[in-house]
Amino acid sequence: MKDLLITGGRVIDPSSGLDVEQDVLIRDGRIEAIGPELPNEPIRRLDARGCVVAPGFIDMHVHLREPGIEHAETIESGARAAAAGGFTTICCMPNTLPVNDSATVTSYIVQRAREVAIVNVFPIGAITKGSLGEELAAIGSMREAGIVAISDDGRPVMNARIMRRAMELARALDIPVIDHCEDLNLSSGGDMNEGAESVRLGLRGIPSASEEVMVARDLLLAEVTGARFHVAHLSTAHSVGMVAFAKARSLDVSCEVTPHHFAITDRKLATYDSNYKMKPPLRTQADIDAVIEGIATGVVDAIATDHAPHAGSEKMQEFERCPFGITGLETAIGLSLTELVHKGRISVTRMVELFTTGPAGVLKLDRGALKGGAPGDVTIFDLEREWTYDAQQSLSKSRNSPFDGYRFRGGPIATVVAGEIVWQREGG
């Protein structure tokens, strides 16, 4: 049952510039043809009239919490949430227990994903052992076991010399280095963006500069080493400017932004709701404007969710004690359509690019295009339907979303992985 005919949808494929109402035929789990009125034979069909049919969306930055923190999420539950959010491929960060810093852990994740995940899962390996920032992890062995990038996400490498060595190695292995750019000395103890709001609320601030000095450092190291370097969840105006500058110098650098960093500001913190607490923190309207400008002009390569599930009890504490991070898989398309496309900031094709060819290019994945022979991964979404997100109905094991109760215009309708419909919106 790996054959499927998706009929009548508006097919958008940024890789080929296609934007036309046609059918998509998947046979044996791979794209076979795209065209008008494909063969009328007995085959499973999916009616996509009124919807956009796009290459399978890729989220290059999620936390699946397995192994070790399964009460918050598992590879299985995270993959289900991904499918419900319209993603066919996700890349999981290494901050599990133990940290994914060896081929053993990488192999476990790959094997487990094969058994239980309904979407494609690609692990990202740690840069340093235990992500402690002291000694390089077994990067070559992890590469052989299946990692697609390295990152010490959440525990950034503070020692520039070690970062340099990691970049040199990553270059030789042809994988990107992804950095969660944060100078831990500057951000230490902070709970939200430093500025007028943190001063008003009496919460300790995380200055924009704590991100920017590390973006600057890493871009300089990328130039020294020639490595492919990717800024994770970029959040400030200056970071956008520096990445644009590095790109203008033809460095092999890229960056991603999360939906929450282009949708909401630090003014949301006034309720002390820990579902607005994440790193980097929600910034100001000026930062949002710069980030959206970067998305529109091509400085930003990908939208990634930084899906970071936390069990309810962990977020039900005093704000300063709550862990950082929010879920995001199920709201990414809704937010992108509502905040970017419907507000006229980018075209729907550009949005598809940010979820497909963008991340696929950063990671050199042979995905994100609807071409013959490619994996039969397809994301089908609606542009206009209004819907309300209910975090209690989430397929993730966690509920820590600031977008609970948000009204969206447009969202995912069905998710197809290798020709299988792995998720379909109820009632439609």
Add this chain to the structure above:
Amino acid sequence: MTTALQTAGLLDIESLDRSEIESILERAHFFQPIQKESFRRFDTLRGKMIVNLFYEASTRTRVSFEIAARRLGADAVSIAAQASSVSKGESLVDTLNTLAAMRPNAIVMRHSASGAPHFLARYLAIPIINAGDGTHEHPTQALLDALTILGRRPKLEGLRVAIIGDIAHSRVARSNIHLLAKFDAEIVLCGPPSLLPRELAALSPRVHLSYDINEAVRGADVIMMLRVQLERQHEAPMSAGEYFRFYGLRPEHVARAKPDVIVMHPGPINRGRELSSEVADSQSSVILNQVENGIAVRMAVLERILA
């Protein structure tokens, strides 16, 4: 008609209307002379139970709330949270759920985390009175400071108020800034740079910043000194000696203010650290009046929320 105060309690000054503040101060003014009659009681809150939940050590605020509750005929139970199940790892929500099951009519809460009462107010239907949350607000302190100033000045409008010290970590400063700004007083904030973030100026157009105490106290009607909150500072801004030299209040500073300047301090004071003994004991100092007025203000707040 139920007001926001009656449903949510008193979480901060920032969200309070000026008229609401005026009516609390008016009622507190009525309660003021009662301090002199130690046996005088009311039965306005007879049959009501108030839980004082203090997650942070406090003597004067806790005792002040207890006395205020009893003077109004309410039952008051105080829980020092360090000694209770909190230290056994029970979460804030669990503790509060347990307390809520005891059906108090209000919870008075002091906590070291900013926003802790706001967090609970979202989950509990019981009014919560913030008795100081982290480095955010301490609303009843600002109300009693206003009452104290009004004991020496006819109105708050147009007064020049200098607030000096560790503004960054001061919940007293924040509540006072919001209250005084609502009454169009001029506010000068003064302290060493790391304790005086520039963004404080965004709190109100009435707020000005200065790093120079001589400049800050010039022509002041009120000088509010803040306690140096060593427990909240994560790195020392300067040595104690240097701090007192540049930001400690001494008689020569008081001389630069208005002749009838009022010197205030939320207590407990560190003599020789924030202000010299001469200033603490001088005629200008109203520090003990502040303590007395605390009870009157808290009676007014409890009555307004519970009666």
